[in-house]
Amino acid sequence: MKIDVLQGDITKLDVDAIVNAANSSLLGGGGVDGAIHRVAGPELLAECRTLGGCPTGEARITGGYRLKARHVIHTVGPIFRGGSQGEAALLASCYKSSLKLAVENGLHSVAFPNISTGVYGYPKEEAAQIAVKAVQDFLATADSLHVIFCCFDDENLRLYRSMLGL
Numbered sequence: 449m450k451i452d453v454l455q456g457d458i459t460k461l462d463v464d465a466i467v468n469a470a471n472s473s474l475l476g477g478g479g480v481d482g483a484i485h486r487v488a489g490p491e492l493l494a495e496c497r498t499l500g501g502c503p504t505g506e507a508r509i510t511g512g513y514r515l516k517a518r519h520v521i522h523t524v525g526p527i528f529r530g531g532s533q534g535e536a537a538l539l540a541s542c543y544k545s546s547l548k549l550a551v552e553n554g555l556h557s558v559a560f561p562n563i564s565t566g567v568y569g570y571p572k573e574e575a576a577q578i579a580v581k582a583v584q585d586f587l588a589t590a591d592s593l594h595v596i597f598c599c600f601d602d603e604n605l606r607l608y609r610s611m612l613g614l
């Protein structure tokens with residue numbers, strides 16, 4: 449079991465799968481979702497169209513097409529509405545569902561963006577605590593996985609480094 453933290457553009461990573469912070473249509477959007485679709489190319493959207501969407505807290509896997517990553521795991525984070533609408537459990541479920549799909553597909557290295565902390569407005573510190581705990585809990589049962597938290601902004605990088613002692 450291994451967890452790393454890095455700062456940068458998730459679309460550049462050479463890993464078995466990058467996780468996309470998608471919306472429930474799975475048909476693209478802004479933020480990291482837009483960046484992933486731009487680099488992967490139209491074949492990714494074509495495959496996403498066959499999936500019929502994805503509920504919040506769940507995940508779906510596709511090919512990576514023109515990305516260096518072999519696969520994209522699309523998960524749908526909760527929109528933050530104050531915290532009493534089950535957001536924490538849904539966000540934890542995004543991380544767990546994504547890692548479950550990775551294991552089911554024989555993947556080893558998986559990179560996550562900071563799901564829900566952009567357009568969906570999740571407070572970064574709470575989101576990081578949930579992400580770290582969900583991944584650590586999962587890795588206790590799947591020790592061949594290498595998980596990378598790919599942070600984009602300085603605040604997330606600082607939070608993940610301090611929570612993981614890295």
Ligand code: AR6
Pocket residue numbers: 456457458459469470471476477478479480481482483525561562563564565566567568569598599600601604
């Ligand atoms: N690489 C890594 N992280 C990134 C990148 C990148 N290239 N670009 C942005 N981030 P967001 P959400 C970070 O808004 O909050 C989309 O329109 C960003 O700084 O992408 O889950 C979807 O279609 C932030 O920390 O996703 C949905 O409609 C994190 O990625 C909606 O946004 C997530 O920000 C999902 O909102």
